[in-house]
Amino acid sequence: MGARVEEFAVAIDVGGTKMAAGIVDATGTITERRITPTPPGADAEALFSALTRIVRELDASRAVVCGIGCGGPMSEQGRLVSPINIDGWHNFPLGARIAELTGLPTFVDNDAKALALAEGSWGAAVGKRHYIAMVVSTGIGGGIVLDGRLLDGEDGNAGHIGHVIVEPGGRTCGCGAQGCLEAEASGTALAALTGTTAEDADLSLRERTGQLVGRGVASVANLLDLRLAVVAGSVALGFGEPFFRSAQQEIERLTHLDFSRGTVIRPAGLGAEGPLLGGAAVGWRGLGRPMGMFT
Ligand SMILES: [Zn+2]
Numbered sequence: 054m055g056a057r058v059e060e061f062a063v064a065i066d067v068g069g070t071k072m073a074a075g076i077v078d079a080t081g082t083i084t085e086r087r088i089t090p091t092p093p094g095a096d097a098e099a100l101f102s103a104l105t106r107i108v109r110e111l112d113a114s115r116a117v118v119c120g121i122g123c124g125g126p127m128s129e130q131g132r133l134v135s136p137i138n139i140d141g142w143h144n145f146p147l148g149a150r151i152a153e154l155t156g157l158p159t160f161v162d163n164d165a166k167a168l169a170l171a172e173g174s175w176g177a178a179v180g181k182r183h184y185i186a187m188v189v190s191t192g193i194g195g196g197i198v199l200d201g202r203l204l205d206g207e208d209g210n211a212g213h214i215g216h217v218i219v220e221p222g223g224r225t226c227g228c229g230a231q232g233c234l235e236a237e238a239s240g241t242a243l244a245a246l247t248g249t250t251a252e253d254a255d256l257s258l259r260e261r262t263g264q265l266v267g268r269g270v271a272s273v274a275n276l277l278d279l280r281l282a283v284v285a286g287s288v289a290l291g292f293g294e295p296f297f298r299s300a301q302q303e304i305e306r307l308t309h310l311d312f313s314r315g316t317v318i319r320p321a322g323l324g325a326e327g328p329l330l331g332g333a334a335v336g337w338r339g340l341g342r343p344m345g346m347f348t
Contacts, residue, residue: 063111063119063155064332066164067091067104067147069138069191074107076116077333079342081175083326085111091139100141101150108154119151119159120336122167122328125194130209131161137227138191160339164188166212167331168321169196170203172283173344174334177322183279186321187214189266190286193235199277203338215239219268238265240288251288256295262288263296267303267318274308274316285321 059078066073068091075086087107092099124136133144152159162170169186172178178186182201188194193215197204204211215235216228223232224242236242238261240251247258254262266289270282282304289296300318308316323330334344 059115061113061116062333062336063108063113063116063157064329064336065104065108065119065121065123065151066167066328066332067121067123067134067136067139068164068328069124069136072104072107073329074104074111075329075332076111076113077330079337081171081330081333083329086329087111094140096141097143097145100139101145104151105154108151113155113157116155116157118336118340119155119157120167120332120334120339121147121151121159121161122164122331122335123147123161124192125163125165125213126208126210127161127163128208130205131163134161158339160335162335162338163194163196163210163212164328164331165194166196166203166205166209167335168285168323168327169198169212170334170338170344171323171327171330172285172321173198174337175323175330176327177283177319178281181281183277184281184283185212185214185270185273185277185279187266187270187282187284187289188286189238189262189284189289191240193239193266193286195273197273197277197279198344199279201344214269214273217269217272219265234265234269238262238288243288251291254292259292259295260299262292263299264303266296267300268307270300270316270318271304271307271313274304274313275310278312280313280316282316282318283321284318285323285327290320290324
């Protein structure tokens with residue numbers, strides 16, 4: 054049976070500072086939305102009840118699926134989540150618990166992979182079969198679509214561009230390696246480097262951050278034969294034009310293969326709605342629906 058426009062998804066986005074839940078129709082329109090702060094330092098059950106509270110407020114009567122975008126990493130293709138920025142959840146069975154609550158088929162994926170699906174369905178990558186979507190924010194994540202399919206990998210963690218090395222011998226990353234993109238260009242890294250917030254970054258720091266992101270994207274373009282990066286996240290979008298110009302220049306400096314030349318980096322298209330639409334897209338994918346079925 055084909056999908057119908059009047060079908061709805063319960064969409065959930067779980068982040069380190071806030072959790073959001075909403076109702077999204079199959080064309081990517083958010084019809085209802087609730088947001089709550091992620092309780093800092095809370096244990097697993099307190100976190101889950103904060104999320105439960107906003108999910109219960111939704112009118113899910115016409116929903117056929119629930120999709121969740123959650124910070125990584127995760128294991129067993131999303132069955133267990135251990136978000137790096139939420140200490141209370143380690144190997145937490147988020148999908149199963151939400152399925153119990155809603156009675157809906159429920160699917161969980163990494164939030165950056167979720168964004169990749171949403172950007173391909175309704176955003177800046179509509180109609181593209183090969184691209185990377187990135188979030189450059191407190192941390193740095195990514196999701197890769199190749200041949201029209203989102204890459205999963207062994208445990209569901211494919212696309213972690215935040216841990217591509219961009220400065221050999223550089224800062225030590227939370228993962229234990231040195232010079233990872235996340236250790237050099239994330240909001241957390243910038244705060245540690247400058248002792249101030251990303252909002253106060255001067256022009257040279259904005260440009261350097263863009264340059265490092267461009268360096269990571271160039272490696273991905275050369276590796277995977279893709280030519281488009283769409284970038285969301287408070288650091289990238291907040292830094293704006295200097296960030297994207299420097300990233301583009303670095304990509305052009307480092308992509309010289311016939312197939313990688315011409316790689317373009319640009320802002321993601323969905324703005325603040327991206328994370329929740331990402332959750333919905335995870336749900337539709339779980340049901341086997343193609344990306345952008347009603348764009
Ligand atoms: Zn790392």
